[in-house]
Amino acid sequence: MVKEKTKKKKKLGPGVCNFCGKKQPLCYICPNCGFTICQRCFIEHQKLFTQNGITWLCINCSSWHTL
Secondary structure (H helix, E strand, C coil): CCCCCCCCCCCEEEEECCCCCCEEEEEEECCCCCCEEEHHHHHHCHHHHCCCCCEEECCCCCCEEEC
16 A cells, blocks of 8 residues: 655745735745735734734634644
């Protein structure tokens, strides 16, 4: 029996922020839907995305992820 390796989806990296629309070197990426938020927007609007600073809520698909 051969076990297939599943490729982990990226959770952090460069991308275009879906919140401000700018290309940023560090973004949080939702592995479920691909929603991308840059670190600057995340910090500025922290109350929308996190309550404890350890996990964040994807506002696109409503799933929780660790930082």
